[in-house]
Structure formats: C-alpha cells, structure tokens
Amino acid sequence: MYSTNVVVKFGGIILIKYKTYKKDFDYSYTLGIFLTIELLNQKPESVIEVLLSSQTQNSTGVAKIIDICHAKNIPFEMNDKMISILSPKENCYAIGIFKKYDCSLDKLKNHIVLVNPGDSGNLGTIIRTALGFDINQLAIIRPGVDIFDPKSVRASMGALFNINFVYFDSFEDYQNNYLNHDIFTFMLNAKIKIHDIKPDLNKPFSLVFGNESSGLDPKFASVGTSVIIPHNQSIDSLNLSIATGIAIYEFTKKSFTV
C-alpha cells in the first residue's frame, strides 16, 4: 500500500515521489483517460507510469490504456488515492506520468511564435488550432507560461504531444536561429491588413503574437511585416487564442482548398 508520497521505481531505481504539479518538476501529468491515451500513443518513450482508478476497470478507455501499456511495456497500476491527490477534478479515472522532454524546431516549416504568453488555457487552445491547420512548430519567448502545466496539456487536448516547441530567452535568439523565415508580427497599430497578405509560398513563415494583456512591444513594428486583424472599436482587442486562430486559418487556408 502507498502513503501520500508514492515512491516510484523506474528502471529498478527509486526516482521520484509524485506530488501536485509544480513548474520545476522534471515530470508532469495527463489528467484523464483521453489525454493519457494521446500521451501513450504519441510519446510512449517519455511515459514513466500510468495510474488507473479502480472505479473504471471495465471502461473501454481504461482497457485501451492497459492494452497500450502491455504492448509498449509501460508500467500501470490501480491507485485511487494517488489519483485523488494529483487531480483537482473529481472524475479523473487515469493519470499518465511522463518525463518532460526537449524538442527542436524544423527550419523548413512554418512557425507560431508566442511572446510572453500568460495563460495556459490560451496556450493549449493555440497549440490545438495550429496542429489542426498543419502548423506543428511553436516557439515561446520567455517569460512564458509553462507548456507542461497539466492545464496547458488539458487545454491542448493532447495536441501538445504532436508538436515541437522550444523556449527562447529573447525574440532575437529565436530570429537568429531561423533567418530564412518570413516574419509577420500581429499588432493593433499595424497598417497592413491580414486580408491583403499574400504569403511567399517558397519561404516558411513565422506568425508572432504578444502577451494577452500587453500585446507586442512597439519595437516589433520594425521586425518583418506588421499585420492587423481589423475589427471595430467596440472591443480593445481580440482574445489571443481567437486572433491566433484567425491568423493561422488565413495563412494556411490555401492548403485546404483542394
């Protein structure tokens, strides 16, 4: 039987104890059956263990998890107490525990660049939208919300496990690594409307968005092409995930017209 601090054996060595998530952990969680299946399918090499609720032993989702764990040799166990500690929601029936991992960005593919994103819900929604429109490369300029926060993972509905992302200390750091990208900065005082952009199909693009409250610093007006999504004066600005969604849609729609 386990106490509240569960000792985990990984490769025979006692590694960690699970606690409520904190940013400085080197592991994180998927909370729920759906997210755990996504994790197991996309990042099996990162999974430490799966915890299952004893209440749903007969559910098809749990059966699927157990099948994947068997096939990929991933440990799992029934552990109601640990689930109730790790999950703030009452109806959580599976938790995947995974080691955080690093990615790199593809120099030939289109990128989303989020400068100082502050909301894990927005971040997850943006990841999911981008993935749906074929953009699976994300740069985050620090300080930025933690992409491995279980709230980000949940908001992405598992799309996080299908994209590559890299954190950079500054936008210049990012830019110096991807000199071939056409950069578009989304700013409320830009003169060029998104409708009028004709992306150069021979170059990858980077769509750059600022923080939820403060947007992009005025210095970004001199970076690449500044673009506005025009709207009326009744609102100060669009929600970040909505603006990003519209921009991604508009920049990729040609690929979806065939």
Added chain:
Amino acid sequence: MYSTNVVVKFGGIILIKYKTYKKDFDYSYTLGIFLTIELLNQKPESVIEVLLSSQTQNSTGVAKIIDICHAKNIPFEMNDKMISILSPKENCYAIGIFKKYDCSLDKLKNHIVLVNPGDSGNLGTIIRTALGFDINQLAIIRPGVDIFDPKSVRASMGALFNINFVYFDSFEDYQNNYLNHDIFTFMLNAKIKIHDIKPDLNKPFSLVFGNESSGLDPKFASVGTSVIIPHNQSIDSLNLSIATGIAIYEFTKKSFTV
C-alpha cells in the same frame, strides 16, 4: 453596518438580499472595476447598486465609477464584507449589481445562433469576438449556458452589455421568427468549404454552431447551407470559440477591407 445578508433598498422598497450567484436569481453581478464601468456605461438603467472596496478609494477606476454613479443617480457604497462574499477572486475592488433584462433581435441584422452552448467562457469569448466584427445579435437555443452568469459576463469582458440576445426553446422557434435570414450551419461533415461561400449581401445571415462536445445534430444538414471549416485529421474539431471566431471573421471581412 451590514450583516452577511444585505438588505437592498431600491426605490424605497426592500427587494432582495445579495447572495453568491445562482441562475434563478433575477439579478447578477459584474465582478471588477473594468466590468462595472462597462455595465454603468451601457446598461445604467439596469444597475441596482455598486459595491466598492475601501482599499481602492483613490484608484482612478473607482473614481470613474463614483463619477458615473453621481451623474446617473445610481447608489454606491463601500462594502468590503459583501465584496468578499460575492467575489470568488481576492482582488475584486468593485461589484455592479444589476437586474437581468430582456432583449429582442433585429430582423435586418446578422445573427449568431448557438445551439446548446455549454461553456460560459466560450460564450463570453464568442460574444466579444462577434461584437468586434459588427455582429451584435445572438440567439441561444435551450438548453444553453446562462448568459448572465458572472463567468459569462467576465469572459465577454463586458461585451455582453453591447449586444442583444434571446433564448429560444428550439431552433424551429428561432427560424420561424427570422424567415428572411440566410442560414449557414457549421458541421464537420459538410461538403461546402467556408472559403467558397459568397454571402448574399442583400440578406442578413445567421451563423449556426452546435454544442462544444456534440456539434450540431445531423438534422441540421437539411437546414440552410451546411459549411465546414476544413482542417486536418490530427484534431477531432476546432474549439467552439475558435471555429466561431474564424467563421465570423470570414463572413464579415469584406466590411473591414475599406
């Protein structure tokens, strides 16, 4: 001094006691300075009273609230205890208490129709996006989330007070009232892509979206024109507020090209 149940005098008559919000109340709240100013500016006739925190007597936001209350003859008072009871957030410095009100939809304007929306955050975000793109008429088909829930009000960032909305018991009820509208139903199995729609500029349109989890019932395929926002198979569907944002953007962008 007040006890936890505050008796409110309105027109000299004792009307109500304030409690944590419930859907069946005939009043609701704006939580925070920004939302309360929006309420006072847009719906002053519905405001019962404003509660202010004693901690921010010198803030410009609170000064603005007091000015508006004086100008429009709206009662206000410092009441830290009541604020702490009504607001789940700690840093709430003003609460507007307002009577719920009815609206009607303009037969000549474009409409958004949400069938069984289930998330107050999505609802608020959709209201704000629609308002920004000149659509200020919203139909909600029951059952649907409560538009006056303080969470909806907050997510709309006050845009709620600038739109007209009506709840209908069924889509047929809605449709029978607005026979002149061109109806577009957003469905994952539709054949017509949103890029290819050329709205008839002589008729108002209705953009119809289903519930977050279940989408629109298949019967909607025979209502108006079914439209898809095409995306790849990596995701099951777009987030409702993202899909609605893209659709509103695409349907109204011509108005923003001048």
